[in-house]
Amino acid sequence: MALGGIASGVELMGDCVLIKGLRVPTCIGVHAWEREIRQELVLDIKLEWNNRLPAASDNVRDCLDYTAVSDWIMHYLAQSQAQLIETVAEQIAIGLLHQFGVAEVSLTVKKPGAVPQADWVGVELTRTQADL
Numbered sequence: 001m002a003l004g005g006i007a008s009g010v011e012l013m014g015d016c017v018l019i020k021g022l023r024v025p026t027c028i029g030v031h032a033w034e035r036e037i038r039q040e041l042v043l044d045i046k047l048e049w050n051n052r053l054p055a056a057s058d059n060v061r062d063c064l065d066y067t068a069v070s071d072w073i074m075h076y077l078a079q080s081q082a083q084l085i086e087t088v089a090e091q092i093a094i095g096l097l098h099q100f101g102v103a104e105v106s107l108t109v110k111k112p113g114a115v116p117q118a119d120w121v122g123v124e125l126t127r128t129q130a131d132l
């Protein structure tokens, strides 16, 4: 793990890596018809990470690679069979804490079109290593 994660032993708040508007098709929903189709979820992710080291080294090995994080989420959602977006949000947050060693992850999961009269509906949560 790069030094930006929890292994650094240094608590440096404020820095983060952001992924906004990640659109991923998945099986999601409580109704029978929803189990037969794939619907798009839109995710915003905020991952606490000390960006000072990668900024100094200019080496991708020191950063929290947003491509790797996005790939992990897309792979997870490709096989997910969850009914509730709450379940998806919780499992992705816990998975990212495990997989990438980040100290804290905040996540918004939006389900566009679920309520046609709304711009979007969704859930938001923050989880830390203490939640593992």
Ligand SMILES: Nc1nc2c(c(=O)[nH]1)N=C([C@H](O)[C@@H](O)CO)CN2
Residues within 6 Å of the ligand: 028, 029, 030, 031, 034, 083, 084, 085, 086, 111, 114
């Ligand atoms: N808080 C939630 N409410 C609802 C969810 C959900 O995942 N979380 N899901 C549904 C249905 O699947 C809906 O999106 C389709 O009719 C309803 N309420």
